[in-house]
Amino acid sequence: MNQFQYNKANEPHSAVKLVAKDPDAHFLAGGTNLIDLMKMGVVNPTKLVDINHLPFSKIEKLPHGLRIGALVSNSDVADSELVKAGFPLLSQAINAGASPQLRNMATVGGNLMQRTRCPYFFDTTLPCNKRKPGSGCGALEGINRMHAIFGASDQCIAVNPSDMNVAMRALNATVHVSGPKGARGIPIADFHRLPGEQPELDNTLKNGELITAVELPYSAFNKNLSYLKIRDRTSYAFALVSAAVALHLEGETIKEARLAMGGVAHKPWRLSAAEEFLKGKMVSEGNFRQAAQIAMKGAKAYQYNQFKLKLAPNTLIQSLRIASGIAAS
Amino acid sequence: MPEKETPGVPENENILSGTRRDFLKQSGFLTAVALTPIGIVKAAESHLDEKVAAFFEKMPLKMEVNGVSHQLSVEPRSTLLEVLREQLDLTGTKKGCDRGQCGACTVHVNGKRVNSCLSLAITNNNKTITTIEGLADGDELHPMQQAFIDHDGFQCGYCTSGQIMSAVACIHEGHAGSETEIREFMSGNICRCGAYPNIVNAIQEVSKGGNKA
Structure with a gap:
């Protein structure tokens, strides 16, 4: 690992200031992704600003939802009684990711900032527009088994690797940030971005902005839900495809559905058209199949990830079955 | 690098x-x-x-490791794993992948299991660390260490200290209720010899025996 200057921030303002004025400075929270990237030489900061002592470690009840501090560890979120009662989908998704050790270290803010696991991004001898803009996309005609089927560009076909982000997308989270020009809230739908012509940008954060918390609005999506993750081994692997499903049921009628997928796009992928289709429909195998068909519109596979065109709808259908009680989890 | x-x-x-x-x-x-x-x-x-x-560029670092307080001087880029092994000579904690993928470097920080290879030592200032060397009580092995021996929970032994540290935490966390749960919550520790069934048996014994893990 290259040498760097270490700074411990004691208040948010000074952390933001340090990073805003230095393009080679990074915030350091749990470090599970950043330290790995630094060891690989993918990211080479000259300055780390340790934010672990900032006051963002609480889970608080708000009148209309829950506010989770950016520094709460992934395991503390997953194990929180408040989260398990109000947002069990988030608990399930977090526990489907990484390992217990990593979840003890990784934070909510860090998970939102998690970089892609595309092997071309990690290997500094290979071309990657995300790591080195203009160098080309090695995955486009390379080994692209893990890659995107939605929203990719010819500049980048990488996927966002997070499970937590998929649940947050389904639950309409708001990401709160603090920056040199003040604080703002970013709807999760607008936080991560598609690669387009600028795959080096994973998200819409502005220079120096620091995630302080995530807010989740209370909803009726805490009873019939399922986070189903399909991967190469039973545990501790990134998703080939995952499907977050939360249904607001009245008897056998779907009042409203929330559907999102992971492992398929550069951002957690919300399935709005399929949600719209399911609204007011009965819980049935046929309706789930149709919803999955609608969800897959516009999907495009590459040489080695053709299987995702079948795996994705099947995962969604199975997750819908589990959430609605047709199938056991 | x-x-x-x-x-x-x-x-x-x-x-x-x-x-x-x-x-x-x-x-x-x-x-x-x-x-x-x-x-x-x-x-x-x-x-x-x-x-x-x-x-x-070395920075002061104070940590309590296995009950002993240490005042150290470390480079910011040194990981907790490197400081434990190379400065404190606690070589029971192993460097496997060095990327948080294998679990061989698992230690407890303030009572929680972490991958010491992905933790910068300097971020552990004023924290309490327990490594495999800190589990036994004098000559008496920790129940989990004894259970690993009794159940042949290892072959080559390289992953073992990480497995044991993780297993102790797994029970503390309340995640050792069934074989399925143990397998899920031990998935961050890879064993290339494939001693998994015996590791699960060892954990189940300690869990059921109500041993103070």
């Missing part, structure tokens, strides 16, 4: 705007060039200047 800057004639603006480390590196190189003797240039090429810079 490749160095960010390759040796060469430094530009003045770099000297002015760079970090203290860059300055030391570059001024060291300038001195070497000015003095010319080949030995000094070679010293610069072999990154001796790096070592000089590193000396100045």
Whole structure:
């Protein structure tokens, strides 16, 4: 690992200031992704600003939802009684990711900032527009088994690797940030971005902005839900495809559905058209199949990830079955 | 790891705007060039200047490890794993993948299991660390250590200290209720010998026996 200057921030303002004025400075929270990237030489900061002592470690009840501090560890979120009662989908998704050790270290803010696991991004001898803009996309005609089927560009076909982000997308989270020009809230739908012509940008954060918390609005999506993750081994692997499903049921009628997928796009992928289709429909195998068909519109596979065109709808259908009680989890 | 800057004639603006480390590196190189003797240039090429810079950039770190308080001086880039093994000679904790993928480096920080390879030592200031060396009570093995022996929970033994540290935490966390749950919550520890069934048996014994894990 290259040498760097270490700074411990004691208040948010000074952390933001340090990073805003230095393009080679990074915030350091749990470090599970950043330290790995630094060891690989993918990211080479000259300055780390340790934010672990900032006051963002609480889970608080708000009148209309829950506010989770950016520094709460992934395991503390997953194990929180408040989260398990109000947002069990988030608990399930977090526990489907990484390992217990990593979840003890990784934070909510860090998970939102998690970089892609595309092997071309990690290997500094290979071309990657995300790591080195203009160098080309090695995955486009390379080994692209893990890659995107939605929203990719010819500049980048990488996927966002997070499970937590998929649940947050389904639950309409708001990401709160603090920056040199003040604080703002970013709807999760607008936080991560598609690669387009600028795959080096994973998200819409502005220079120096620091995630302080995530807010989740209370909803009726805490009873019939399922986070189903399909991967190469039973545990501790990134998703080939995952499907977050939360249904607001009245008897056998779907009042409203929330559907999102992971492992398929550069951002957690919300399935709005399929949600719209399911609204007011009965819980049935046929309706789930149709919803999955609608969800897959516009999907495009590459040489080695053709299987995702079948795996994705099947995962969604199975997750819908589990959430609605047709199938056991 | 490749160095960010390759040796060469430094530009003045770099000297002015760079970090203290860059300055030391570059001024060291300038001195070497000015003095010319080949030995000094070679010293610069072999990154001796790096070592000089590193000396100045060490930071104080206070940690309690296995009940003993340590006042250390570490480079910011040193991981907790490296400091435990190389400065404190606690070599029971193993470096496997060094990337958080295998779990061989698992230790407890403030009672929670973490991958020490992905934790910068400096971020553990004033924290309490337990390693495999801290589990036994004198000559009496920790129940989990004894259970691993009783159940043949290892072959080559390289992953074992990480497995045991993880297993102790797994029970503490309340995640050892069934074989399925144990397998899920031990998935961050890879065993290439494939001792998994025996590891699960060892954990189940300690869990059921109500041993103080």
